[in-house]
Amino acid sequence: xxxxxxxxxxxxxxxxxxxxxxxxxxxxxxxxxxxxxxxxxxxxxxxxxxxxxxxxxxxxxxxxxxxxxxxxxxxxxxxxxxxxxxxxxxxxxxxxxxxxxxxxxxxxxxxxxxxxxxxxxxxxxxxxxxxxxxxxxxxxxxxxxxxxxxxxxxxxxxxxxxxxxxxxxxxxxxxxxxxxxxxxxxxxxxxxxxxxxxxxxxxxxxxxxxxxxxxxxxxxxxxxxxxxxxxxxxxxxxxxxxxxxxxxxxxxxxxxxxxxxxxxxxxxxxxxxxxxxxxxxxxxxxxxxxxxxxxxxxxxxxxxxxxxxxxxxxxxxxxxxxxxxxxxxxxxxxxxxxxxxxxxxxxxxxxxxxxxxxxxxxxxxxxxxxxxxxxxxxxxxxxxxxxxxxxxxxxxxxxxxxxxxxxxxxxxxxxxxxxxxxxxxxxxxxxxxxxxxxxxxxxxxxxxxxxxxxxxxxxxxxxxxxxx
Amino acid sequence: xxxxxxxxxxxxxxxxxxxxxxxxxxxxxxxxxxxxxxxxxxxxxxxxxxxxxxxxxxxxxxxxxxxxxxxxxxxxxxxxxxxxxxxxxxxxxxxxxxxxxxxxxxxxxxxxxxxxxxxxxxxxxxxxxxxxxxxxxxxxxxxxxxxxxxxxxxxxxxxxxxxxxxxxxxxxxxxxxxxxxxxxxxxxxxxxxxxxxxxxxxxxxxxxxxxxxxxxxxxxxxxxxxxxxxxxxxxxxxxxxxxxxxxxxxxxxxxxxxxxxxxxxxxxxxxxxxxxxxxxxxxxxxxxxxxxxxxxxxxxxxxxxxxxxxxxxxxxxxxxxxxxxxxxxxxxxxxxxxxxxxx
Numbered sequence: 160x161x162x163x164x165x166x167x168x169x170x171x172x173x174x175x176x177x178x179x180x181x182x183x184x185x186x187x188x189x190x191x192x193x194x195x196x197x198x199x200x201x202x203x204x205x206x207x208x209x210x211x212x213x214x215x216x217x218x219x220x221x222x223x224x225x226x227x228x229x230x231x232x233x234x235x236x237x238x239x240x241x242x243x244x245x246x247x248x249x250x251x252x253x254x255x256x257x258x259x260x261x262x263x264x265x266x267x268x269x270x271x272x273x274x275x276x277x278x279x280x281x282x283x284x285x286x287x288x289x290x291x292x293x294x295x296x297x298x299x300x301x302x303x304x305x306x307x308x309x310x311x312x313x314x315x316x317x318x319x320x321x322x323x324x325x326x327x328x329x330x331x332x333x334x335x336x337x338x339x340x341x342x343x344x345x346x347x348x349x350x351x352x353x354x355x356x357x358x359x360x361x362x363x364x365x366x367x368x369x370x371x372x373x374x375x376x377x378x379x380x381x382x383x384x385x386x387x388x389x390x391x392x393x394x395x396x397x398x399x400x401x402x403x404x405x406x407x408x409x410x411x412x413x414x415x416x417x418x419x420x421x422x423x424x425x426x427x428x429x430x431x432x433x434x435x436x437x438x439x440x441x442x443x444x445x446x447x448x449x450x451x452x453x454x455x456x457x458x459x460x461x462x463x464x465x466x467x468x469x470x471x472x473x474x475x476x477x478x479x480x481x482x483x484x485x486x487x488x489x490x491x492x493x494x495x496x497x498x499x500x501x502x503x504x505x506x507x508x509x510x511x512x513x514x515x516x517x518x519x520x521x522x523x524x525x526x527x528x529x530x531x532x533x534x535x536x537x538x539x540x541x542x543x544x545x546x547x548x549x550x551x552x553x554x555x556x557x558x559x560x561x562x563x564x565x566x567x568x569x570x571x572x573x574x575x576x577x578x579x580x581x582x583x584x585x586x587x588x589x590x591x592x593x594x595x596x597x598x599x600x601x602x603x604x605x606x607x608x609x610x611x612x613x614x615x616x617x618x619x620x621x622x623x624x625x626x627x
Numbered sequence: 628x629x630x631x632x633x634x635x636x637x638x639x640x641x642x643x644x645x646x647x648x649x650x651x652x653x654x655x656x657x658x659x660x661x662x663x664x665x666x667x668x669x670x671x672x673x674x675x676x677x678x679x680x681x682x683x684x685x686x687x688x689x690x691x692x693x694x695x696x697x698x699x700x701x702x703x704x705x706x707x708x709x710x711x712x713x714x715x716x717x718x719x720x721x722x723x724x725x726x727x728x729x730x731x732x733x734x735x736x737x738x739x740x741x742x743x744x745x746x747x748x749x750x751x752x753x754x755x756x757x758x759x760x761x762x763x764x765x766x767x768x769x770x771x772x773x774x775x776x777x778x779x780x781x782x783x784x785x786x787x788x789x790x791x792x793x794x795x796x797x798x799x800x801x802x803x804x805x806x807x808x809x810x811x812x813x814x815x816x817x818x819x820x821x822x823x824x825x826x827x828x829x830x831x832x833x834x835x836x837x838x839x840x841x842x843x844x845x846x847x848x849x850x851x852x853x854x855x856x857x858x859x860x861x862x863x864x865x866x867x868x869x870x871x872x873x874x875x876x877x878x879x880x881x882x883x884x885x886x887x888x889x890x891x892x893x894x895x896x897x898x899x900x901x902x903x904x905x906x907x908x909x910x911x912x913x914x915x916x917x918x919x920x921x922x923x924x925x926x927x928x929x930x931x932x933x934x935x936x937x938x939x940x941x942x943x944x945x946x947x948x949x950x951x952x953x954x955x956x957x958x959x960x961x962x963x964x965x966x967x968x969x970x
Contacts, residue, residue, distance in 0.1 A: 226729045233726060243707030247704040261696075269683070596733055
């Protein structure tokens with residue numbers, strides 16, 4: 160077989176492959192970043208209060224973390240390869256700048272991999288407190304790694320910290336300006352919060368299903384309450400940060416903002432359009448328009464008079480196409496809609512906790528909570544679509560377009576299809592494996608397995624029959 | 628500065644070869660361990676031995692890739708353009724290997740264990756073969772400079788690449804068997820000590836033979852590297868051969884624990900020899916290290932991060948290996964029924 164025979168224009172396939180593999184990996188990211196924190200809460204409670212249920216929660220979680228971290232690590236490695244395999248021209252030209260945040264990320268990833276192994280395998284032989292403290296470097300490196308990767312993404316949105324010579328070669332690099340580019344702080348904070356929000360709702364949703372099925376043991380309640388509380392605290396903070404980030408995009412990435420808010424023409428008193436789409440003739444159709452709201456949100460100080468630049472203010476070949484614009488806008492609406500819903504859910508939970516010291520008794524609450532995990536993932540993916548599709552056609556904003564960056568290998572469609580098949584198989588197996596692991600898991604400690612801490616006296620129930 | 632960054636890169640390559648190489652090799656022994664009953668104990672030892680450390684060892688690969696693309700972007704672009712096929716295969720192999728290894732630990736039905744085990748083991752051979760072939764392609768000058776794609780197939784299906792691939796698999800198997808002997812000694816499993824000692828001897832001899840044949844392959848196909856290996860890199864080659872022979876003698880005499888550092892040294896010096904022989908080229912003989920290097924501030928960042936890594940990561944890794952070697956990392960929390968059925 161020669162490459163010529165099966166060669167197809169690679170740009171679309173390279174984009175699809177990158178989108179698919181990143182979209183897959185990003186689901187595992189929140190678990191890798193925030194699960195250790197939730198395990199820490201359970202583990203702390205276990206040691207401090209001699210709480211056998213909490214200990215069991217932490218132990219089980221560390222086992223599930225082992226599997227998700229392994230899959231997250233290898234799918235992350237694929238992304239490292241893909242930067243070169245799919246975008247060699249981009250890496251060849253900008254690697255000297257773009258690579259800097261990843262060098263830092265490598266450091267954090269290393270620490271995370273080392274300490275997570277110590278935590279996962281150290282249950283029996285390590286002393287309780289040293290074993291507990293191992294979680295701290297995991298949590299720190301999870302956050303540090305997130306900040307580094309997002310710094311690289313933010314640099315693509317707001318490239319800085321380098322100069323090009325006349326041949327277009329990167330000559331002078333200011334590493335700190337690359338890492339701390341202007342888009343980085345808010346974007347990184349947004350993603351760290353997202354990791355805690357999505358991770359919390361996702362883990363809690365599994366136990367919400369168990370609670371709905373009448374599994375009312377304390378083990379399940381703890382395993383629900385810990386992550387759900389973390390997520391509920393992250394949610395309102397995320398709304399504030401997200402709002403600031405949107406205003407940052409309004410001020411600094413106006414092309415993206417025009418796509419987000421579906422604004423064809425520059426003007427003031429711009430309505431906020433919920434759903435709807437832009438037609439090929441450049442008018443907005445469908446959806447619900449809230450008069451003046453987009454202007455008002457963009458800059459509350461000037462209110463309805465705030466001028467929002469529309470798509471007609473920018474050259475057509477330097478901004479997303481109409482269909483890309485519609486994708487960005489829909490993704491934006493999804494993210495905001497789900498975020499609002501999760502905020503209401505968090506408020507409900509908070510009120511119930513304030514008055515009753517428990518989660519809401521209505522089954523409707525658990526129904527929504529069990530859907531919240533998937534919804535939060537949809538919101539996460541949508542947010543990522545907004546930032547990536549909203550930057551089109553650029554890979555490095557105003558410096559390099561995606562189609563100039565891609566590989567010239569015409570066989571990418573083959574690797575794309577292969578990767579889809581393998582990832583789907585791995586993804587489905589991962590879910591099945593985790594499901595089966597939790598089904599075996601009875602809410603009690605097998606005494607021979609008690610590594611440390613609680614005395615068996617706290618186990619005041621009859622052994623349970625495993626859920627089947 | 629570019630020299631220092633290249634040394635950092637090579638440090639990563641050596642660490643990856645010496646540590647992760649053994650994890651891949653463990654997959655090789657897993658594959659050839661025989662049926663479910665006969666292979667149960669060696670497989671349990673493999674699981675036990677690499678379980679806590681393979682992810683940390685794997686990070687060296689990411690380290691190498693990131694240093695390569697940040698510090699030597701031009702070379703990275705040329706390598707990924709030309710060697711698209713073996714690198715894609717390696718990436719897919721890494722996904723399959725890591726996830727199937729993790730999945731295998733969670734199942735205990737023989738049929739399922741066999742399924743995940745087969746994927747884990749075959750991809751443990753595929754990945755080092757592909758990476759070795761990539762090294763061979765670079766060493767033999769099949770990767771053209773300048774962001775152009777070399778030939779898709781002949782770039783990595785040629786004598787030097789095949790040598791690189793086969794040698795990589797053999798080296799991994801050799802390292803793994805030597806490590807597994809000392810792990811078996813530590814866990815007081817005399818049967819497994821003998822089992823892997825015999826295999827380690829075979830692997831050491833096989834690796835030596837392949838390396839010897841390799842000399843002639845390189846002479847015909849990778850002249851620049853061959854001349855380097857027979858001149859300025861000759862001391863490294865000699866040290867490597869001596870260490871290899873020392874480890875073999877120690878294995879034959881049954882003092883397996885001491886074979887381990889010699890095996891590590893043998894592999895590390897081979898990689899050093901390759902680097903010295905290829906110097907000053909990144910892609911012999913079209914791209915020099917100094918030409919491929921990124922601007923100085925970027926290289927300085929790599930060095931700073933490397934120093935930070937030396938301060939933070941090396942002690943952490945030492946802690947991990949210390950705990951592992953003192954059997955403190957024995958268990959993943961409470962046991963699920965049947966989960967450790969084999970061990």
